[in-house]
């Protein structure tokens with residue numbers, strides 16, 4: 001089955017996305033209840049306050065360890081962040097929660113330790129009147145100090161829906177200034193989806209063009225974060241990974257999106273938070289496939305490539321209430 005056929009099949013049932021999502025969730029809960037995955041380090045008293053949400057923790061078996069506990073209140077190697085590696089396509093990311101004031105130095109320590117070339121931030125500082133992330137980065141021509149690190153903003157450009165900042169990171173006593181890209185997407189509410197697949201794909205295309213995403217597992221990882229570092233972060237990474245699989249020549253009929261999400265969730269829990277986020281990621285991939293097909297047809301000179309009804313438009317329709325998704329409970 002093509003990805004479009006699989007999508008349409010889920011779509012055909014009014015509770016298709018909820019059912020699929022619940023199945024994936026239950027699988028994960030079973031493994032956690034089986035104690036196959038533990039969060040002991042995250043729950044230790046000296047680390048617990050370093051978590052933004054008590055229910056979003058990195059697994060013991062797959063967490064980022066700091067080389068130094070930096071200057072946080074309690075000196076440990078703990079940070080709420082998980083490596084995510086997809087070996088077959090050479091992608092390596094660090095998925096993290098939005099830093100707290102108390103963990104900002106740890107965050108910069110992580111960026112330094114792993115030679116992170118770019119930080120992709122998918123949230124705003126304040127959402128729905130609540131603070132969702134500490135402002136750990138400089139926004140103007142100011143320089144911030146976090147423990148032994150100083151971070152300066154060298155350049156800032158506003159794009160359609162996102163801000164691209166060029167930061168310079170220095171560590172006290174080390175003669176080395178590192179450039180770190182900071183891309184902040186501002187159109188994505190937590191537990192929600194971006195306004196359209198097209199807009200989201202332009203952000204992804206922009207980031208891909210910066211050449212900061214790894215192509216080999218030995219390349220340094222980018223950091224992707226939102227508030228909890230699971231919902232929006234998981235959705236973003238899923239789309240990038242599937243596009244990379246397609247780029248590398250894997251046939252779309254061989255790509256199992258739910259299976260991929262389940263594998264990714266073994267590396268960080270809760271990736272992709274809602275059935276709508278899963279649907280949005282899938283729809284974005286379909287929009288990408290259509291664009292590639294249209295471009296190929298045009299390049300072949302056929303010139304008659306008809307725009308297939310885009311999955312992105314369907315997301316719009318859903319907003320307008322013309323397509324109902326997931327309004328029924330699974331199993332009913």
Ligand code: PTR
Nearest residue numbers: 053190226227228229230231232
């Ligand atoms: N318990 C929190 C909540 O549901 O509000 C955890 C949480 C917060 C989970 C935000 C996901 C969130 O979204 P994101 O990972 O996209 O920041």
Ligand code: PTR
Nearest residue numbers: 024025028029055265269270271
């Ligand atoms: N809330 C659980 C806990 O604090 O132990 C962790 C948990 C997270 C459990 C996610 C299940 C989860 O499932 P999924 O990855 O399918 O969202």
